[in-house]
Amino acid sequence: MKVLVPVKRVIDYNVKVRVKSDQSGVDLANVKMSMNPFDEISVEEAVRLKEKGAAEEVVVVSIGPQQAQETLRTALAMGADRGILIKTDDTVEPLAVAKILKGVVEAESPDLVILGKQAIDDDSNQTGQMLAALLDWPQGTFASEVVLEDGKAKVTREIDGGLQTLELQTPAIVTTDLRLNEPRYASLPNIMKAKKKPIDEKAPGDYGVDTAPRLSVVKVTEPPVREAGEKVEDVATLVSKLKAKGAI
Template sequence: MKILVPVKRVVDYNVKVRVKADQSGVELANVKMAMNPFDEIAIEEAVRMKEAGVASEVVAVSCGVAQCQETLRTAMAIGADRGILVSTDAELQPLAVAKLLKALCDKESPDLIILGKQAIDDDANQTGQMLAALMNLPQATFASKVTVAEGKVSVMREIDGGLETISMHMPAVITTDLRLNEPRYATLPNIMKAKKKPLETVTPDALGVDVAARLTTVKVLEPAGRSAGVMVADVAQLVDKLKNEAKVI
C-alpha cells in the first residue's frame, strides 16, 4: 500500500508573526520556517503504518518555493521514503494545491492520502476536502484514530457531539487532528540518511495545472489588542457592565 502525504512549509509556530508595513501580508524575511504541525502528524501516522507492515511506501509532497525541499527532507528524516516538490513561486491557494495533488495522485496512484486538517498560516481547512471532491474519493476529516484492514480504512473522527467512526474503501482521503498521534523527533542518523533519499522536482506546467489565484487578499491586520480587566464590587455591577458595556446580555 502506498501512502501520499502533502506537507507545507509555514512560519514556525513559536515565532510571533508580524504584519508587513503595507498590510499586504505577513513578514517572511529572516523568519524561521518549519513543517506545518498538522502535517507532521500526517507523516507520523503514515510512517507508523509502514512500520506496522500495513504500508509499503510513504511519499511526501510539497508545493511551493525551492526552500520547501528542506520541509521534504524533514519528512524523509521522520520516515518518508521519497519526496516530490512541485516547484513554483506563485501564491498557492487551497484549490490550486488540491489540483496539483490530484495530478500527482493520478501519476502515483496512492491507496491513501493523509493530510493535516489545516495549515497554521491560513487556517483554510479546505485542501483535503477539495482533493477528495476532485478525485471523487471517500473522505474522513479530523481523524483521531486510523485503522487499516482488508482493503478498508476505519477512521474515528471528532465531531461536536462526541466521536464518529467511518469505514471507507480505499483509495481514500484522510485529514488529521491533533489527538491522532505524537510526532517523533528526527534523529541525526535519519537526518543524514534523508539527504540521500530521492527528491523529484516537477512544475505545475508539467502537471498541466493552472495555479492562478482565484482570491485576492485585500488587507492583513493584526488582531485588536485586548483591554485590561476590571475589578467589580459586586454581582450587580458585573451584570450592569455585561449588559451596558459588553452588551452580551
C-alpha cells in the same frame, strides 16, 4: 500499499507573526519556517503504518519555493521514503493545491492520501475535501484513529457530539486531527540518511494546473490589543459595567 502525504512549509508555530507595514500581507523576512504541525501528524501516521507493515512506501509532496525542500527533508528524516517538490514561488490557493495533488495521485497511484486537516497559516481546511471531490474518493476528516485492514480504512473522527467511526474503501483520503498521534523527533542518523533520499522536482504546469490566484487580499491587520481586566465588588457592579460597554 503506498501512502502519499502532502506537507506544507509555514511560519513556525512558536513565532509571533508580524504584519507588513503596508498591510499587504504577513512579513516572512528572516522568519523561522517549519512543517505545518498537522502535516507532521500525517507523516507520523504514515510512517507508523509502514512500521506496522500496513504500508510499503511513504511518499511526501510539497508545493512551494525551493526552500520547501527543507520541509521534505524533515519528513524524510521522520521515515518517509522519497519526496516530490512542486516548485513555485506563487501563493497557491487550496483549489489549485487540490488540482496539483490530483495530478500527483494519478501519477503515483497511492492507496491512501493522508493530509493535515488544515494549515496554520491560512486555516482554510479545504484541500483534503476538495481533493476527495476531484478524485471521487471516499474521505474521513478530522481523524483521531486510523486502522487499515482488508483493503479498508477504519477512521474514527471527532464530531460535535463525540466520536464517529467510518469504514472507507481504499483508495481514500484521510485528514488528521491533533489527537491522532504525537510526531517523533528525527534522530541525527536519520537526518543524515534523509540527505541521500531522492526528491523529484516538478512544476504546476507539469500537471496542467494554473496557480494564478482567484482571490485578492485587500488588507491584513493585526487583531486589536485586549484590554486589561478589572475586578468588581459584586454582581450588580459587573452587570452595570457590561451594560455600559454594550456587552449585554
